[in-house]
Amino acid sequence: MLDKLKALCELNGTSGDESRVREYIKDHITADEVFTDNLGNLIVFKKGKRSPKNKIMFAAHMDEVGFIVTHISDNGFISFGAVGGIDPSVVLGRSFVLESGAYGVVGTKAIHQQSADERRSIPDFSEMYLDIGAYSAKEAEKLAPLGSRAYFDTDFFEFGDGYVKGKAIDDRLGCLVLMEMINGEPEYDAWYAFTVQEEIGTRGAKAAAFTIAPDIAFVLESTTACDIAGVSGAKTVCRLGKGAVVSYMDRSTIYDRKLYDLAFETAKANCIPVQTKTLVAGGNDSGAIHISSGGVRTCAISVPCRYLHSPSCVIKYDDFLAVNALAQKMLSAAANL
Amino acid sequence: MELCSESGVSGEEFPASEKAAELLREYAENVSVDAFGNVTGFVKCDDTNAETLMLDAHIDRVGFIVTYIDENGFIGVGACGSPDVKTLLAQSVTVHGKKPVRGVVSTLPLHVKAKKEGNAPEISDISIDVGMTKSQAEELISLGDRITVDSHFRELGRDIISSAAVDDRAGVCAVLRSLELLKDRKPAYNIAVCFSAQEETGERGAKQTAFRIMPDRAIAVDVSFGTTPDSSPKETAELGSGVMIGFSAALDKEMSESLRELAKKQNIPFTSEIMPSSTGTNADSIGTIGKGVRCCTLSFPIRYMHTSVETVNIRDIESTAELICEYAAGGAKNA
Numbered sequence: 196m197l198d199k200l201k202a203l204c205e206l207n208g209t210s211g212d213e214s215r216v217r218e219y220i221k222d223h224i225t226a227d228e229v230f231t232d233n234l235g236n237l238i239v240f241k242k243g244k245r246s247p248k249n250k251i252m253f254a255a256h257m258d259e260v261g262f263i264v265t266h267i268s269d270n271g272f273i274s275f276g277a278v279g280g281i282d283p284s285v286v287l288g289r290s291f292v293l294e295s296g297a298y299g300v301v302g303t304k305a306i307h308q309q310s311a312d313e314r315r316s317i318p319d320f321s322e323m324y325l326d327i328g329a330y331s332a333k334e335a336e337k338l339a340p341l342g343s344r345a346y347f348d349t350d351f352f353e354f355g356d357g358y359v360k361g362k363a364i365d366d367r368l369g370c371l372v373l374m375e376m377i378n379g380e381p382e383y384d385a386w387y388a389f390t391v392q393e394e395i396g397t398r399g400a401k402a403a404a405f406t407i408a409p410d411i412a413f414v415l416e417s418t419t420a421c422d423i424a425g426v427s428g429a430k431t432v433c434r435l436g437k438g439a440v441v442s443y444m445d446r447s448t449i450y451d452r453k454l455y456d457l458a459f460e461t462a463k464a465n466c467i468p469v470q471t472k473t474l475v476a477g478g479n480d481s482g483a484i485h486i487s488s489g490g491v492r493t494c495a496i497s498v499p500c501r502y503l504h505s506p507s508c509v510i511k512y513d514d515f516l517a518v519n520a521l522a523q524k525m526l527s528a529a530a531n532l
Numbered sequence: 533m534e535l536c537s538e539s540g541v542s543g544e545e546f547p548a549s550e551k552a553a554e555l556l557r558e559y560a561e562n563v564s565v566d567a568f569g570n571v572t573g574f575v576k577c578d579d580t581n582a583e584t585l586m587l588d589a590h591i592d593r594v595g596f597i598v599t600y601i602d603e604n605g606f607i608g609v610g611a612c613g614s615p616d617v618k619t620l621l622a623q624s625v626t627v628h629g630k631k632p633v634r635g636v637v638s639t640l641p642l643h644v645k646a647k648k649e650g651n652a653p654e655i656s657d658i659s660i661d662v663g664m665t666k667s668q669a670e671e672l673i674s675l676g677d678r679i680t681v682d683s684h685f686r687e688l689g690r691d692i693i694s695s696a697a698v699d700d701r702a703g704v705c706a707v708l709r710s711l712e713l714l715k716d717r718k719p720a721y722n723i724a725v726c727f728s729a730q731e732e733t734g735e736r737g738a739k740q741t742a743f744r745i746m747p748d749r750a751i752a753v754d755v756s757f758g759t760t761p762d763s764s765p766k767e768t769a770e771l772g773s774g775v776m777i778g779f780s781a782a783l784d785k786e787m788s789e790s791l792r793e794l795a796k797k798q799n800i801p802f803t804s805e806i807m808p809s810s811t812g813t814n815a816d817s818i819g820t821i822g823k824g825v826r827c828c829t830l831s832f833p834i835r836y837m838h839t840s841v842e843t844v845n846i847r848d849i850e851s852t853a854e855l856i857c858e859y860a861a862g863g864a865k866n867a
Contacts, residue, residue, distance in 0.1 A: 271689075272761050281642075282621070282639070282642045285622040287618055287619045288836065288839035289840065289841060290683075298686040298694070299688060300843060301841070302835060302839055302843070303616075303760070304762050305836070305837035306615075306616040307614075307838075308764075308768075314618070314652065317618060317651070327688050328689025328691075354634040360634075421640060424602055424638055502636060502639055503641040505622035505641070509663070
């Protein structure tokens with residue numbers, strides 16, 4: 196399954212440019228109904244062994260954070276903006292791959308030439324430039340037309356004691372969980388939404404939830420874990436290795452209490468490790484889904500992830516397996532709620 | 533270009549030194565690596581009375597050293613040389629422990645970060661996530677192990693490449709290329725090649741090798757500042773503008789001038805790099821070894837020095853190699 200996650204994470208698809216991810220998913224699932232809506236959401240229906248009382252939807256977003264070319268200077272340096280929330284401090288001094296396949300790097304003048312103030316401060320995206328080794332604006336425009344996208348040029352690898360690192364783990368791992376469910380033999384009929392534009396304001400999920408109009412929705416996500424050096428107590432939010440994260444509240448949703456409790460009971464009954472968040476932080480497609488179509492009871496099941504929205508999202512593989520297992524069990528648990 | 537992929541942080545240069553020694557053996561005799569990781573080799577001249585010309589480039593690169601392993605297995609680090617710490621967050625890195633251990637530099641995501649505008653991390657803020665408990669980490673990692681930032685060797689535009697450790701493996705490359713060019717020519721000097729260790733931490737290796745060699749003249753080959761949109765054209769050179777010939781109070785003026793004349797004569801693209809008092813290269817240290825050494829620097833511009841995306845134009849490396857070759861062949865003597 197790790198190979199599948201690697202393949203998904205290595206696809207490039209910023210918000211608004213998810214087609215490569217969508218085509219890959221389409222090619223790797225077998226379902227009863229598959230269609231792409233006007234925004235680019237991939238909507239899938241898969242019959243199960245039985246029909247549930249409730250209409251159930253599972254959602255995961257296909258898009259990832261990335262960059263968009265905004266301007267090219269006379270001497271061929273490229274200005275860019277962030278698509279989604281990216282900390283400028285994870286951008287300096289690294290390599291990028293452009294939509295055209297060309298490579299570029301982002302840097303500043305040498306540390307020796309920086310003033311004390313410059314050494315202490317991270318420039319904004321508006322002050323940064325992408326260097327693709329072009330000798331002129333004309334040359335740069337060929338490889339990086341305005342509006343084209345750029346991505347972190349970074350490896351997906353396993354390290355340490357069962358940890359995995361890569362870009363776009365947020366939320367290709369959710370996509371993989373949905374794909375596994377579709378390709379398995381689900382107990383109940385269900386709808387699956389692979390959404391677009393989550394990173395710029397959960398835009399795709401609004402349309403997908405309207406189209407499907409479910410009674411109950413499960414959002415499969417990766418969520419911020421801050422269990423790192425120098426952070427302790429509640430501020431760690433959640434911890435790698437402690438299982439699936441089920442949230443009671445984040446910045447965009449107060450989750451359905453019954454589903455929340457049901458998730459913990461189901462996890463316990465099936466010996467699946469589960470935890471919650473110790474801080475009201477972040478947000479995901481649930482924010483759009485739970486207020487759509489007259490209201491949808493919603494539950495988010497997430498993999499705890501360090502360094503979200505960076506070239507190095509880090510998860511523990513066991514947590515991913517826990518989320519994968521819990522999602523399948525929740526379909527049966529919620530079918531006749 | 534395999535040189536850039538070897539680790540070789542200051543003080544632990546051996547993987548890079550061994551690779552450089554292997555490449556040097558093709559052109560030089562008596563190639564050896566000393567206890568510090570300095571590589572030396574020699575090309576003899578037919579004239580037994582000829583002066584000795586030392587060609588130096590440093591083999592070390594900036595990097596990090598393990599200073600602490602915390603109770604949860606996160607690794608604290610110190611800097612070897614002056615890497616740009618601003619470029620580290622969320623980078624993937626390799627700890628050169630009992631075996632190479634991969635990890636990620638920790639950072640708090642924006643979702644939970646307190647908004648502290650313009651605050652770049654300091655080296656004491658940096659910790660590395662190796663995905664292990666303390667006891668697991670301690671089996672593989674010891675205090676004092678070196679750490680490098682992972683990097684891709686990437687071709688950007690025409691002739692422009694980007695990688696970590698271009699400073700100064702590209703200088704090593706220029707020296708090797710000059711020896712290759714010199715193969716069909718007769719050297720006018722006894723040439724001592726030196727790929728020295730620990731430049732980044734205070735030009736220490738060159739002091740050792742220069743003392744052993746006691747050269748009459750030396751050329752220190754290093755990287756210099758390439759023009760970027762945020763730097764001053766007065767203090768930098770454009771990539772592709774050729775070899776940079778050093779002029780400085782600490783350098784031999786006659787040597788600088790004769791190198792410039794030679795570049796003009798041979799139509800080798802060049803710029804003059806003016807470093808008023810000292811050069812910040814091994815030339816500063818080599819110059820005062822023994823009874824004194826006539827020194828000059830030959831450099832080429834790179835962008836983003838001391839990061840993992842150092843960017844260089846290979847034509848500038850070639851221009852540097854050509855000028856070294858012409859000088860070593862005695863071009864300046866006949867001028």
